[in-house]
Amino acid sequence: MAVVVAFLAFCALLGFPAFQAAMVLPGNNIWKLTQVSSFSWSNCEGTFPGEIHSLSLSPDPVNIPGDIKVKAEGSTTVPLTSPVKVAIKLQKEILDLWVDVPCVDHIGSCTYDNVCDILDNLIPPGQPCPEPLETYGILCHCPFKAGVYSFPESNFYLPDVSLPSWAANGNYRTTVTVSSGNQVVGCIKITFSLKSNSGWHWK
Template sequence: MHASAARLVTTLVALQLCPDVLGGPQHQPFVLNADWRLRLTQVQNFRWEKCGPSSLPAVIKSMSIEPDPIPIPGDVTCSVSAATTMALTPPLQAVVTLEKKLGDIWIKLPCVDDIGSCTYKDICTDLDRLIPPGQACPEPLQSFDIPCHCPFKAGTYNLPTSQFYIPNMDLPSFLTNGNYQLKVELSIGDQDLACYVFYFSLHAESAWFW
């Protein structure tokens, strides 16, 4: 997983399906050049819910993210409590399904450069790439003794109310505004671990105007 992709997923940035816009004096449609970028400016209406059976071993007990909307760039305050009844060890697979709401239906978006509806075969390896083993976990994880590498032992993990700064984020040109749902399913082999759906809206503007 690329570092930019991981940051987008962490901050719940999503894809949009349609790359076309209306332009020109006659409002003729044209396709944005692939080199043109969009800049995320706002994430709002965040909520989450559990999917799958109640017997799954890894659970989110509580999660709070403020403010709503979240300005980008800007500060976000969050708290999370999660627990697992079994150790999370390699290969820890994450199947991510990203959908955008168009009218009354949800449209599944493709996987593009590790962003979108992607399968990450082993997020333990991805974590080792992002944070090399032996390097200290970033704050505030280190202060609250929350690991950032596998294995994650069975137990409860609590992140008290903490503030993060989210910097500017440039997105591929096919990412624009809309309502999204992001489904994340964790598993090790045949063992399902967790299933959650995150709902949110994003607002982005063309970086060409910045």
């Protein structure tokens, strides 16, 4: 559970699914993401079989491109078996109001009916899980067994990320809900801020 939600939380931090992070919508100016700041999280209200015990990203702010440290721990009392559904609700603060960001070309408030298939496409079954998951013995394919999952602090390098102009700057909040079968397994809320530069200034 921690691995799945932490991975999705990191994706949500950028406002996109990770494998769509460099996508730019047609008809929008290209902006370059330069900074992510004010990251915070909490488990959603209610009782779920899965929960996050800790999740940290540093430094704050995170400069892009640049290095980031990620650490997470969580647990689930039930296994996550295919299909594992992930629903992401993304909102942007506009004039002191939180406005829903619709799902357009996999950007925004999107629902993925089975992330197990997505993981299989990203990492074909039979191939070793990418580092540092392999070193820590953390699975990267469904099913995920019940238990405690720990992801020790690890360093990652974030490359340049392109954003459509409407998503380039501002305060965001997102709710990520994970379901296995007909059961909601876990839910996490995340807030963050984005800062970008117009693509016209790129060199």
